[in-house]
Amino acid sequence: MDAKYLDLLAQKYGSEEKVANEIINLEAILDLPKGTEHFVSDLHGEYHAFQHVLRNGSGNVKMKIQDLFQEELDEHKINEFATLIYYPEEKLKLVKSHFSQREDLYAWYEDTISRMLKLITHASSKYTRSKLRKALPEQFAYITEELLYKKEGYEDKTAYYTKILERLMSLGQADKLIIGLAYTTQRLVVDHLHVVGDIFDRGPDPDKIMDTLIDYHSVDIQWGNHDVLWVGAYAGSKVCLANIIRICARYNNLDIIEDVYGINLRPLLNIAEKYYSENPPFRPKRMAGDSLTEQEELQITKIHQAISIIQFKLESPIIKRRECLNMESRLLLEKVDYDKQEVTLQAGTYALKDTCFATIDPEDPAALLEEEQQVIDKLLFSFQHSEKLIRHMDFLMKKGSLYRRYNGNLLIHGCIPLEEDGTMKAMDIEGTSYAGRELLDVFEHYVRYAYAHPEETDDFATDMVWYLWTGENSSLFGKREMTTFERYFIQEKETHKERKNPYYHLREDVGVCRQLLEDFGLDPDQGRIINGHTPVKEIDGEDPIKAEGKMIVIDGGFSKAYQSTTGIAGYTLLYNSYGMQLVAHQHFDSQEDVLMQEADVHSVKRLVNEELERKKVRETNTGRKLQQEIEGLHNLLQYRYMK
Incomplete structure (x- = not known):
């Protein structure tokens, strides 16, 4: 036992009696029933629904x-x-x-x-x-x-x-x-509360969710792809920032950028007004209760186009300088015939509709206009100097990780990339091949390095954070490619489809889930994988409990944008000393409705498992920490007070 550690313990407790008292106290705590864990996922800015569930x-x-x-x-x-x-x-x-x-x-x-x-x-x-x-x-x-x-x-x-x-x-x-x-x-x-990813984007109040989590008594976060997008923007990724603004424009949430985080969008609006006009695919999505004037809607439509084109331009140099990302097929601006207004993809050549290419030079399509460069530079500076945003991102990094092993379970937002045969999909990064848990550890290393060095805007770590948002081998994205360009400009819907990693159908297999748990150092007999990211379509009969209970998917549609396809308003999971219960939630209208009707919005609770014996604190992560403290205190007694 380290002498300095024993010295610190001696200073804290001061006498043999106090040490003995603390040992008795901690050993008694080990035999208490474990506390209730609460799992939520894919909140997507839906603060009021989240507040009620909390x-x-x-x-x-x-x-x-x-x-x-x-x-x-x-x-x-x-x-x-x-x-x-x-x-x-x-x-x-x-x-x-x-x-x-x-x-x-x-x-x-x-x-x-x-x-x-x-x-x-x-x-x-x-x-x-x-x-x-x-x-x-x-x-x-x-x-x-x-x-x-x-x-x-x-x-x-x-x-x-x-x-x-x-x-x-x-x-x-x-x-x-x-x-x-x-x-x-x-x-x-x-x-204890677990947030299994995606606090940001789509909904109107991610900042309020972050403020709530900062004040919450015990919480951890598994980063989602949308969360890492915001981390990437703070870390210096201009393309991550462009994606954030594009999504906010798409869902009529630009006030998050401007009013909540104090980032001036006027320079972007000036470009938008100069080069763009009405364009139906870029109109903001309207939710119930939205009150936009025609002028406001037109302004957002123009901003949406301006930032989308900037985003597509910013993607190209990253793809070219990082061959290991294997994303050459996404150099779409170079695959466009600007005279014929058509694009050549791997599946064929397609006509383009509703294009907005006024700022694109066909000879050098990825080149930013000087005014576009100035705008994105100003936006990045503002993003990195927003006091409130810095506070939120610091908390996200402090409490967050790509995955977490907690009380025998694996918590992960997206996926562990797999091959079709169920083996771990490998990715070559700077000359070394990584797969499974090692791959996720490397991804997290780059996220943390990029965040710690926000002044380095075009380094490998910052580019890797963007890759986590959109890359084929990303554990957060989990699809072959992100077809944003196709959805805006190509009518044929077969080009819009984003093919998922085999993980998303193999996770139905008990053997695969056991293999994944073993790879992450967990007991496959006792452990479970808790997953978010992909909304469970209960309306179509999809079961969130998969692989005989080894896999539980808790993204059921907190986001209002998904609720018409899921049929519910989100899942949450409770895990107490008696076992696990999955809770399906009905649509949350308002706090006033709950007060007047005196009705909860959770609906059906489904038993995932039932412990034969109540699980105690000693069997948890907290229990293991307490046992380490007890060992230190016993050593203190032996070497300092009982010589």
């Missing part, structure tokens, strides 16, 4: 209320109480408006606070008192602890507890206590 713990809050009060409360009262836990500030206003007599309101306060304390006791049953204390509302921690640990049947303190409640109400503090207890309950029902 607040109700994918139905976990309601389940605990039913367990505790099903004999005492009818269904209406249970729903009313659950809604109070989800949205305490708003629900309190509605409830209080129904009371005309102060005595009736005080009686409601007393009953409600009593039930909330019982619920917290129930929800915290597998936590230490210390952990519960940290979750209590700070301003009421002392009072709450007194009320939580009161003993029924002890008459000596009855007046004491009654006086606490009376004074809380008479001093106008009851609302604040109820709000604090509601958020404590939300925190207790989920011990």
